[in-house]
Amino acid sequence: MEKSFVFFLRTKIISGKDMVREIPLELERTKSKKPMIVTDKILKEKTNVISKVEEVLDGREYIIFDEVKPDSECSIVDKAYRIAKENGVDSIISVGGGSSIDTAKAVCILYEKGGKIKDHPGVYLLSKETVPHIAVPTTAGTGSEVSHVAVIKDEEEKRKLVYADFYLMPSVAILDPTLTISMPHSVTAHTGMDALTHCIESIHSTVNNPVSDAFALHGIKIIFENLPRVLENPSDIEARQNMQVAAMMGGAAFTNAQVGVVHAIAHSLGAIYGIPHGLANSLMLPYGMSFNLPECPRYKLIAQSIGINESDPEKAGKKLIEKIVEFIKKIGLPTTLKETKIVKKEDFKKIAELSIGDPSIISNPRFAIMEEAIIEILEKAWDGII
Numbered sequence: 001m002e003k004s005f006v007f008f009l010r011t012k013i014i015s016g017k018d019m020v021r022e023i024p025l026e027l028e029r030t031k032s033k034k035p036m037i038v039t040d041k042i043l044k045e046k047t048n049v050i051s052k053v054e055e056v057l058d059g060r061e062y063i064i065f066d067e068v069k070p071d072s073e074c075s076i077v078d079k080a081y082r083i084a085k086e087n088g089v090d091s092i093i094s095v096g097g098g099s100s101i102d103t104a105k106a107v108c109i110l111y112e113k114g115g116k117i118k119d120h121p122g123v124y125l126l127s128k129e130t131v132p133h134i135a136v137p138t139t140a141g142t143g144s145e146v147s148h149v150a151v152i153k154d155e156e157e158k159r160k161l162v163y164a165d166f167y168l169m170p171s172v173a174i175l176d177p178t179l180t181i182s183m184p185h186s187v188t189a190h191t192g193m194d195a196l197t198h199c200i201e202s203i204h205s206t207v208n209n210p211v212s213d214a215f216a217l218h219g220i221k222i223i224f225e226n227l228p229r230v231l232e233n234p235s236d237i238e239a240r241q242n243m244q245v246a247a248m249m250g251g252a253a254f255t256n257a258q259v260g261v262v263h264a265i266a267h268s269l270g271a272i273y274g275i276p277h278g279l280a281n282s283l284m285l286p287y288g289m290s291f292n293l294p295e296c297p298r299y300k301l302i303a304q305s306i307g308i309n310e311s312d313p314e315k316a317g318k319k320l321i322e323k324i325v326e327f328i329k330k331i332g333l334p335t336t337l338k339e340t341k342i343v344k345k346e347d348f349k350k351i352a353e354l355s356i357g358d359p360s361i362i363s364n365p366r367f368a369i370m371e372e373a374i375i376e377i378l379e380k381a382w383d384g385i386i
């Protein structure tokens with residue numbers, strides 16, 4: 001190892017059954033008097049997740065903003081910020097999947113920057129810590145509870161705006177597995193595959209580093225052991241907790257080591273067809289890895305971590321990719337693009353154009369910023385050729 005790197009993680013991690021009860025203590029610690037819960041209507045009205053949070057806040061002043069949508073939008077962030085300011089809110093508790101956590105991060109940006117969120121996309125946006133943000137994820141996949149990125153949809157211009165700053169990492173992440181039980185089967189599978197993709201892509205990324213490797217390798221091992229368990233028995237709290245921890249580790253890994261071509265194509269599939277992010281990653285993972293294999297001896301590290309004993313890096317990588325395809329089948333997800341019945345072959349050029357402009361592609365281990373490369377990956381993903 002002879003290279004420079006930075007690894008940054010500012011989020012305090014609290015993990016365990018019913019650990020949502022730690023919220024008041026964390027509010028005390030950060031001297032927060034009036035938090036705003038940022039969430040969505042489904043969690044608020046159709047599950048007991050928000051009432052669990054409200055129970056632990058009993059006797060305190062707080063308000064709830066429950067208008068987050070599956071893709072966080074600029075107008076929703078602006079509204080949440082306006083309501084927070086009007087009500088004297090001094091901290092945020094985000095409860096939900098990636099979009100609630102990202103909405104909360106964007107509100108934190110406005111606490112320093114003011115104005116409209118649309119005016120502030122970019123990196124290194126903040127000069128200091130903003131309002132305390134306690135993230136309480138109810139899915140296990142995005143890693144947003146520890147990441148330094150927020151993605152917000154500009155609904156007027158139909159594009160996604162990216163905000164990145166280490167001060168956007170939440171102050172605290174509370175991983176309470178009891179809050180993930182209400183997650184539908186498909187969301188558990190998709191978000192679990194997003195977490196696996198974060199771990200794998202952070203290892204094959206050109207800006208990998210030994211610390212993110214450690215997070216990612218252990219994360220992969222946990223996901224292989226626990227995702228099938230959770231899908232078989234959704235109330236297996238131990239496996240749920242393990243998945244939350246693995247997703248957090250994947251978030252910490254990729255936020256410091258970046259991702260690659262799998263995410264670049266997955267973002268395009270999401271933008272064009274609305275395919276859920278985790279499912280899009282799952283569809284592309286074996287084929288992105290297969291494309292990278294000739295220039296990625298590091299896959300051997302992953303192979304070893306899940307018990308593949310093969311000393312030749314290329315053979316180890318090949319066996320690993322086969323094992324991943326087997327794993328995706330085992331958890332009941334499609335392994336080819338043609339099975340999706342949404343993706344169209346005639347769109348491959350459009351998908352490729354979008355993918356080569358996606359920032360995720362820059363750190364891919366094999367140069368992929370060419371339409372031909374992406375189309376080759378898509379062709380193989382269509383037929384299932386690894």
Ligand SMILES: [Fe+2]
Nearest residue numbers: 142194198277
């Ligand atoms: Fe992702």
